[in-house]
């Protein structure tokens with residue numbers, strides 16, 4: 001029987017949505033492995049957050065409270081988690097794969113000498129062992145991996161599980177106490193908005209998104225022409241922005257904008273998960289890519305395999321030819 | 326300041342990939358390898374800081390013979406020296422095994438700062454820099470989009486990317502490990518002079534024994550993760566794909582978008 005913990009990250013407005021997905025992953029893993037699942041909520045005062053999980057089917061909701069956990073720092077979080085894990089010996093600890101957990105869970109794994117499986121998208125229990133599936137090579141391939149030792153730490157990728165699949169029940173809240181010094185290893189100076197955000201792509205009906213495959217700033221003409229023909233806004237994947245071809249506020253994805261237009265038209269974009277989370281909700285997804293196995297085709301409704309510099313002018317022409325009928 | 330940069334060589338994102346016969350990894354034989362994207366940005370950041378504050382940049386890479394090419398490129402860009410964790414025993418590790426080896430190599434010299442990328446384009450653990458920091462006992466920050474060493478070189482102001490268009494600014498005491506995100510700067514190109522000079526710069530090859538590590542503490546032997554298989558993902562609901570003559574494909578697509586999807 002495996003004892004599973006889900007560390008439920010919180011935000012100012014409640015439990016992090018990805019933590020809810022991870023709780024569902026925990027419930028499914030418990031069902032598949034014949035184990036139990038508990039949630040762990042940490043902070044300086046988290047009773048309201050813990051209460052949000054009262055109607056979930058969980059062994060318990062454990063709270064881990066300390067003044068040093070008020071603001072996130074890896075020093076305090078790793079020390080608290082390591083102490084709680086050592087004292088309670090869960091077999092598997094799941095985290096949502098957020099920017100915050102990626103910042104400190106590897107360090108927790110190092111402190112515990114524990115295996116870490118990042119970015120889990122699914123799992124299977126085979127002969128009592130969990131086989132974890134995760135993307136490799138920018139999502140072009142996936143790998144099935146097995147982890148050794150105990151505990152096993154794993155982080156669950158966004159969108160792999162759905163919070164609406166949760167099993168309802170009741171969960172008792174109880175407090176966990178730890179007896180260690182918690183020390184911040186960084187001083188928090190403040191937050192700032194990322195420059196830009198003047199272009200609000202989330203309001204657009206149609207978005208043409210340019211990827212690295214376009215090949216250069218000087219080759220963006222076809223993308224703008226297509227956007228014009230479709231009366232669409234122009235967005236982009238991260239490398240296009242990083243290379244300075246388009247401004248930062250055009251970025252679509254986990255560190256950019258989240259869009260759900262009627263039509264998303266991706267050009268020369270491979271479809272890495274960090275991009276997909278920003279556009280998966282689009283009504284109709286079209287992709288043009290020369291690589292037939294590009295992961296973007298996995299979420300697309302329509303795709304053309306070919307060189308975008310040949311395909312896009314042809315699409316523009318076809319749009320013009322059939323206009324108005 | 327003396328700055329260490331850890332770099333990994335990964336398949337070019339343009340490369341077409343094939344699964345190896347044993348299914349345990351991709352066939353690397355005819356692949357083009359490049360410096361991992363965010364590691365290139367880390368190197369640029371290190372070179373800029375070293376130019377401003379004085380000091381030198383030393384690059385570290387773990388892997389087979391081919392990674393010497395990446396190290397040579399870093400030397401051409403301005404790094405002073407390179408350390409190659411060259412023994413086959415180093416290979417096939419998870420982030421813990423790789424981080425242990427790199428931390429030991431870094432510890433053998435005195436550094437004020439260690440820079441790495443945020444995520445590799447192959448295994449994609451997003452962990453190695455933090456693990457190195459854990460072994461060194463230094464503070465770290467992941468996904469860094471701004472780095473400013475403060476006067477006196479005792480601390481650094483770091484801009485950390487967060488979800489939803491917000492950055493957090495934090496101060497870390499030095500020495501520290503900073504995991505750089507792609508886009509933090511504009512990497513330079515190598516000059517002819519740089520390429521010539523690189524030929525005379527040192528690439529020191531080290532083994533686990535040189536670092537005081539047993540062969541069982543590094544690489545596949547120490548790895549807590551075992552890959553059972555890699556494969557191309559099943560493509561979800563599956564797109565309707567057009568292939569062949571661009572004009573034909575375009576016409577079919579536009580027809581579908583008008584009549585079936587009704588989004589035009």
Ligand SMILES: Cc1cc2nc3c(=O)[nH]c(=O)nc-3n(C[C@H](O)[C@H](O)[C@H](O)COP(=O)(O)OP(=O)(O)OC[C@H]3O[C@@H](n4cnc5c(N)ncnc54)[C@H](O)[C@@H]3O)c2cc1C
Pocket residue numbers: 138210211212213214236237238239240251252253254255256257267268269270271272273274275278288289290291294306307308309338339443444468
């Ligand atoms: C923490 C973190 C956050 C991130 N946040 C984001 C984010 O918010 N948004 C984002 O987009 N990315 C983000 N990324 C980066 C992401 O992981 C990918 O690296 C990125 O999305 C890849 O962009 P791309 O598809 O344009 O480039 P690539 O992956 O290089 O793909 C280019 C594609 O173009 C195709 N191609 C090339 N030439 C042609 C041609 N002539 N005709 C047709 N097709 C062609 C290729 O086959 C390939 O599929 C993030 C990464 C990290 C680590």
